[in-house]
Amino acid sequence: MFDQVELDRELFAALGRVDAEIARAVRDDGCGWCGGRLHRGDYPRKPRGALIAAAGEAQVVRFSFCCGREGCRRRTTLPSLRFLGRRVYLEAVVLVASVIALIRDAERGTGREVGVPPRTLGRWLGSSHPESYTARSRS
Numbered sequence: 001m002f003d004q005v006e007l008d009r010e011l012f013a014a015l016g017r018v019d020a021e022i023a024r025a026v027r028d029d030g031c032g033w034c035g036g037r038l039h040r041g042d043y044p045r046k047p048r049g050a051l052i053a054a055a056g057e058a059q060v061v062r063f064s065f066c067c068g069r070e071g072c073r074r075r076t077t078l079p080s081l082r083f084l085g086r087r088v089y090l091e092a093v094v095l096v097a098s099v100i101a102l103i104r105d106a107e108r109g110t111g112r113e114v115g116v117p118p119r120t121l122g123r124w125l126g127s128s129h130p131e132s133y134t135a136r137s138r139s
Contacts, residue, residue, distance in 0.1 A: 007053040007092050015081040015092070016059060022078055023063040031076070036069030038076060045083060047090045050097070051115035056082070056090045089116065098124050 027038050043062040049055070062083050065076045084091040097114045101121055 006051075007049075007056060007096065009055040009058075011092065012053075012056045012059055012082065012090075018081050019063055019078070022080075023065075026076060026078055027065060031067040031069065031072060031074065033074050034067060034069050034072040036067045036072055038065035039068045040064075041066040041075070043077070046088070047083065048088045048093070049090050050093050052096055053090050053093045056092060059083075059090070089120075094124055097121060101125055 027040075030036060031038055041064050043064050045060055045062050047057055047059055049057045059082050062080060063078050065078075067074050067076070080091070082091060084094050087094070093114070093116070097116050098121075100114060102125075
């Protein structure tokens with residue numbers, strides 16, 4: 001059942017379009033600190049999609065802006081539907097892997113199904129004892 005879970009290019013293209021719309025709205029509003037004009041200064045990313053989102057690994061740019069007003073120059077990094085903060089895994093991978101883990105009694109075989117290490121899954125699920133999570137997932 002879960003071995004067929006794969007997030008396709010269409011999903012990531014749609015998420016990229018929504019991120020671009022958010023970027024346009026933020027740029028039009030100007031700098032949040034001084035109201036100055038924002039200039040585009042994107043961040044390169046090397047996201048990991050594990051086994052379920054290889055198509056998402058092509059998403060290599062995180063939209064960001066820099067204030068053009070002298071004396072301010074503050075950066076504005078936007079919220080994103082593709083990236084989960086500064087983490088290396090795509091947001092969709094974190095969500096799908098967490099759901100699969102919960103469905104599979106929160107641990108059995110999930111790491112192998114999605115290609116994410118058990119300790120990482122334990123952190124995503126908020127496990128208070130990642131070591132015990134690793135030990136149980138090996139059985």
